[in-house]
Amino acid sequence: MDYIVFDLEWNQCPDGKENEKHDIPFEILEIGAIKLNSEKQEIGRFHEYIRPSVYPRLHFRTREIIHIQPELLRHADPFPAVIERFRKWCGEDARYCTWGALDLLELQRNIRHYKLPNFFPFPLRFYDIQKIFSLTYEDGKSRRALEYAVDMLNIQKDIPFHEALSDAYYTASVIRRIPDEKLLAFYSIDYFRIPRKASEEIFEVFQTYAKYVSRKFPTRPACMRDRNVTSTKCYLCGNTAAKQLPWFPTGGKNYCSLSYCPDHGFLKGKIRVKKTEDNRGYFCVKTLKLIDEERARELQERYRKKILKKQAPAD
Numbered sequence: 278m279d280y281i282v283f284d285l286e287w288n289q290c291p292d293g294k295e296n297e298k299h300d301i302p303f304e305i306l307e308i309g310a311i312k313l314n315s316e317k318q319e320i321g322r323f324h325e326y327i328r329p330s331v332y333p334r335l336h337f338r339t340r341e342i343i344h345i346q347p348e349l350l351r352h353a354d355p356f357p358a359v360i361e362r363f364r365k366w367c368g369e370d371a372r373y374c375t376w377g378a379l380d381l382l383e384l385q386r387n388i389r390h391y392k393l394p395n396f397f398p399f400p401l402r403f404y405d406i407q408k409i410f411s412l413t414y415e416d417g418k419s420r421r422a423l424e425y426a427v428d429m430l431n432i433q434k435d436i437p438f439h440e441a442l443s444d445a446y447y448t449a450s451v452i453r454r455i456p457d458e459k460l461l462a463f464y465s466i467d468y469f470r471i472p473r474k475a476s477e478e479i480f481e482v483f484q485t486y487a488k489y490v491s492r493k494f495p496t497r498p499a500c501m502r503d504r505n506v507t508s509t510k511c512y513l514c515g516n517t518a519a520k521q522l523p524w525f526p527t528g529g530k531n532y533c534s535l536s537y538c539p540d541h542g543f544l545k546g547k548i549r550v551k552k553t554e555d556n557r558g559y560f561c562v563k564t565l566k567l568i569d570e571e572r573a574r575e576l577q578e579r580y581r582k583k584i585l586k587k588q589a590p591a592d
């Protein structure tokens with residue numbers, strides 16, 4: 278299986294947000310990619326510019342960040358032709374890697390805008406190297422600029438940043454320094470397309486937790502009434518873990534629960550209700566994680582303060 282490490286440069290509406298096309302806030306102008314084999318040796322490069330058709334003028338920010346000659350864009354092919362060559366170049370069996378999760382989102386938005394088939398597999402597992410860098414070298418929460426990672430890992434800076442191919446090249450250099458067991462364990466799931474029906478729902482077991490991605494629901498409350506969403510089966514043995522605390526709101530769009538598996542102990546459940554990308558519905562991402570007794574007690578305390586206190590009659 279090859280790694281496809283890619284980076285995009287894009288433009289946005291030069292006449293302000295109110296004039297942008299909502300289905301394509303960012304129009305891709307350049308694709309750069311490095312192909313690595315499973316040993317992480319470079320075996321190919323892809324680099325093309327794209328002739329813009331949605332926002333033909335460059336936003337001043339775009340001009341500041343990226344340094345593309347306007348003639349290069351004028352003489353480039355339109356998006357559909359370039360993306361077809363990119364698709365063929367990627368091959369069937371690819372692990373997609375990017376710095377952050379935005380590139381995959383904007384690429385799929387551009388594909389949809391041109392009514393082209395979305396060629397990524399479903400569900401789409403991908404490697405967010407910005408996140409994996411943090412999980413490997415920092416606290417797992419930080420999100421650093423690519424250049425920061427390059428400096429920290431003593432990678433030679435011999436080409437400029439903010440060009441699609443060189444950013445892909447640097448991202449590939451970071452990938453080479455991440456041990457395989459980290460890289461492969463910490464993949465992400467893309468939420469641009471979500472399951473269309475219950476049988477397509479995603480359930481993945483990671484090293485220390487399990488993740489479930491639901492189908493679409495019309496409203497938030499409808500999500501929380503669904504049995505697949507609220508189930509707290511133990512992800513290690515499949516047994517139903519008895520609820521110690523019901524799903525309760527913890528602020529924002531999140532819910533927590535506590536369950537107990539007789540064989541594996543306490544399970545903390547967390548549900549985030551998210552808007553679908555088209556803003557026409559909701560879906561849930563649920564994680565279940567084994568926690569120790571102390572963490573379980575903390576969760577019980579949180580429930581007591583948040584829920585029971587509210588229900589208690591005022592003095």
Ligand SMILES: [Zn+2]
Pocket residue numbers: 511512513514515516538539540541542
């Ligand atoms: Zn269990």
